[in-house]
Amino acid sequence: MDVLSGLMQGFAVALQPLNLLWCLVGVVLGTVVGIMPGLGPPATIAMLLPLTFLMNPASAMIMLAGIYYGAKYGGSTTSILLNIPGESASVATCFDGYQMARKGRAGAALGIAAIASFIAGTVGVLGLMLIAPPLARMALAFSSPEYFALMALGLAMVVLLAGRSMIKALLAMLVGLWLAGIGTDLFSQTSRFTFGQMELLSGVDFVVVAIGVFAIGEVLANMEGREAAKALPFPKGVRNLLPTMQDLKDSRFAFANGSIVGFLIGVLPGAGSTIASFISYGLEKAVSRRPEQFGQGVVEGVAAPEGANNAETGGALIPMLTLGIPGSSSTAVLLAALVLWGFKPGPLFIPENPALFWGLVASMYIGNLMLLVLNMPLVPLFAQVLRTPVYILYPIILGIAVIGVYSTSGSLFDVWLLAGFGLLGYLMRKLDYPSAPLILGLVLGGAMERALRQSLMMSDGSISILVSRPVSAVMLSLALLILLIPLFNKVNTWRLRALEK
Amino acid sequence: MKARAADFWSGLALGGLGAYIIVQASRWEYLGADGPGPGFFPLWYGIVMAALSLFLMISSLKEKAGERIDWSGAGRAFATWAALAVCVALLKVAGFMLCFAALTFFIVAVMYRRPIKVAATVAAAAAAAFYIVFPLALGVRLP
Numbered sequence: 001m002d003v004l005s006g007l008m009q010g011f012a013v014a015l016q017p018l019n020l021l022w023c024l025v026g027v028v029l030g031t032v033v034g035i036m037p038g039l040g041p042p043a044t045i046a047m048l049l050p051l052t053f054l055m056n057p058a059s060a061m062i063m064l065a066g067i068y069y070g071a072k073y074g075g076s077t078t079s080i081l082l083n084i085p086g087e088s089a090s091v092a093t094c095f096d097g098y099q100m101a102r103k104g105r106a107g108a109a110l111g112i113a114a115i116a117s118f119i120a121g122t123v124g125v126l127g128l129m130l131i132a133p134p135l136a137r138m139a140l141a142f143s144s145p146e147y148f149a150l151m152a153l154g155l156a157m158v159v160l161l162a163g164r165s166m167i168k169a170l171l172a173m174l175v176g177l178w179l180a181g182i183g184t185d186l187f188s189q190t191s192r193f194t195f196g197q198m199e200l201l202s203g204v205d206f207v208v209v210a211i212g213v214f215a216i217g218e219v220l221a222n223m224e225g226r227e228a229a230k231a232l233p234f235p236k237g238v239r240n241l242l243p244t245m246q247d248l249k250d251s252r253f254a255f256a257n258g259s260i261v262g263f264l265i266g267v268l269p270g271a272g273s274t275i276a277s278f279i280s281y282g283l284e285k286a287v288s289r290r291p292e293q294f295g296q297g298v299v300e301g302v303a304a305p306e307g308a309n310n311a312e313t314g315g316a317l318i319p320m321l322t323l324g325i326p327g328s329s330s331t332a333v334l335l336a337a338l339v340l341w342g343f344k345p346g347p348l349f350i351p352e353n354p355a356l357f358w359g360l361v362a363s364m365y366i367g368n369l370m371l372l373v374l375n376m377p378l379v380p381l382f383a384q385v386l387r388t389p390v391y392i393l394y395p396i397i398l399g400i401a402v403i404g405v406y407s408t409s410g411s412l413f414d415v416w417l418l419a420g421f422g423l424l425g426y427l428m429r430k431l432d433y434p435s436a437p438l439i440l441g442l443v444l445g446g447a448m449e450r451a452l453r454q455s456l457m458m459s460d461g462s463i464s465i466l467v468s469r470p471v472s473a474v475m476l477s478l479a480l481l482i483l484l485i486p487l488f489n490k491v492n493t494w495r496l497r498a499l500e501k
Numbered sequence: 502m503k504a505r506a507a508d509f510w511s512g513l514a515l516g517g518l519g520a521y522i523i524v525q526a527s528r529w530e531y532l533g534a535d536g537p538g539p540g541f542f543p544l545w546y547g548i549v550m551a552a553l554s555l556f557l558m559i560s561s562l563k564e565k566a567g568e569r570i571d572w573s574g575a576g577r578a579f580a581t582w583a584a585l586a587v588c589v590a591l592l593k594v595a596g597f598m599l600c601f602a603a604l605t606f607f608i609v610a611v612m613y614r615r616p617i618k619v620a621a622t623v624a625a626a627a628a629a630a631f632y633i634v635f636p637l638a639l640g641v642r643l644p
Binding site for chain 1: 507508511515518519525530533535536537539541542546549550553554556557560570572573574578581585586592593597601604624627635641642643
């Protein structure tokens with residue numbers, strides 16, 4: 001079956017009124033889930049799974065996938081308005097999105113996030129449709145050394161996000177790696193850095209650290225001045241309520257960058273949308289004409305990670321459907337759903353179930369359009385949050401943070417950790433340590449250690465395996481180059497100063 | 502406090518953390534029959550952390566002039582954090598609603614010096630709104 005006839009069949013399935021309704025239910029639920037911190041798409045999909053047993057599998061898959069990619073749209077809202085990343089993939093959106101909100105451009109930031117999500121989400125679906133099977137076969141060539149190298153490349157990007165001091169960025173990243181190492185080692189069952197606390201045996205949850213460092217740290221920093229008791233600036237006029245033509249022009253490379261990087265990283269099982277959003281942000285900053293303004297509220301800094309975050313969904317469905325390998329917790333639950341309905345995801349999935357596959361692809365086009373139509377008019381409504389005086393807004397942020405963490409784990413110990421990480425976030429701000437490398441180190445630390453140890457097991461302890469495989473060698477060289485570029489710049493600056501003297 | 506002094510002390514703290522990681526990691530297996538043990542990865546990032554911290558401390562000592570870090574408003578931030586910590590400590594005894602209302606009242610009345618009536622109204626309304634949205638509408642369990 002060729003792509004066109006498959007797509008026609010898919011639209012015939014997706015455009016059935018009942019499937020349109022389930023698609024709408026999925027994307028609306030997903031948007032709500034994305035906005036709520038701590039309530040992620042995997043939990044929502046898992047909770048709704050029993051209800052889908054009474055549904056037609058195509059309708060059920062359309063609704064569950066709608067939750068999955070709808071959550072990516074919603075995740076940007078709290079990141080931009082409150083500096084609370086609902087999930088790790090939304091962290092990169094906080095950097096410039098929240099700064100835009102502080103400058104009275106929350107509407108433009110939310111709008112550009114919705115547009116980037118739509119464009120990249122559509123590119124992701126196009127990729128899923130056109131190159132799913134060959135790309136999936138290529139992704140199979142990725143083994144532990146390549147994954148380690150990919151994560152090293154992601155971490156090297158911290159240099160581009162480093163702010164003024166590369167040393168401080170690297171130190172923050174190492175603290176993130178240490179935090180990721182807390183808990184039980186899965187290879188040997190050894191408990192590491194747990195300080196005798198039972199609660200730490202399962203590790204430190206990302207949500208606790210991210211909400212503490214970003215949201216509570218921000219509230220504490222803003223509490224410093226009583227004169228700041230007025231509301232955050234509300235977007236004035238249509239120009240600031242929606243993105244301008246200039247914003248769209250400034251973001252055109254970011255749309256392409258986010259779409260391509262997000263999709264390609266999504267295809268790799270286990271890489272995930274977090275690394276996609278960080279790499280896309282780093283790449284955008286690296287090629288930008290105004291890299292010094294990143295982190296201060298530039299529109300490309302929102303478009304690139306939001307695009308990557310959404311394009312990743314299309315990519316991530318490829319290994320799940322064609323190889324039966326889930327790349328994230330959300331796709332793992334979707335895979336479980338397919339198995340429970342009696343399907344066998346793998347190389348024969350598409351030829352054996354063309355209506356389901358193409359129906360899903362077509363519904364994703366429709367779902368992305370629904371999300372854009374739903375989200376753009378809601379931008380002014382969401383921006384109303386900024387009208388709230390800060391003496392009301394800040395306690396609400398603290399309350400949402402506590403509930404978000406408690407609802408994830410049900411543990412008061414985690415709420416204590418949240419308070420501790422809030423203080424850490426505030427001190428990092430004061431002492432000029434960037435928080436993004438800490439979060440990325442935490443997110444990637446566990447998987448990176450696993451990949452390194454598996455690589456060394458494959459090679460009987462020889463580190464040469466990391467450089468003897470071409471893909472891994474190229475990515476590690478790139479990572480090294482990224483780390484060395486600032487050093488060369490410094491040497492060059494010294495040389496020029498010496499010449500001037 | 503000058504930024505270079507802050508760099509020195511934060512470098513010292515992180516150096517201490519690096520040393521702690523190295524000491525702990527050296528107690529775990531480094532390389533076993535099956536490959537790298539639980540001490541392998543932490544030992545290396547501990548060493549790098551200790552080295553970078555030392556570098557930060559030395560470079561802060563070499564720096565002649567530096568910006569000052571403004572700590573003037575830090576008292577307000579620490580007071581808010583302390584109030585949050587007290588609220589968390591009392592969660593088990595008093596429950597979320599009461600603790601959250603008290604925290605809100607403290608922030609509005611004490612930190613932002615709003616009239617007591619306004620603070621009490623905001624605290625009561627915020628607690629009620631949280632109750633309606635989370636346990637009632639979404640079925641989320643409160644601490």
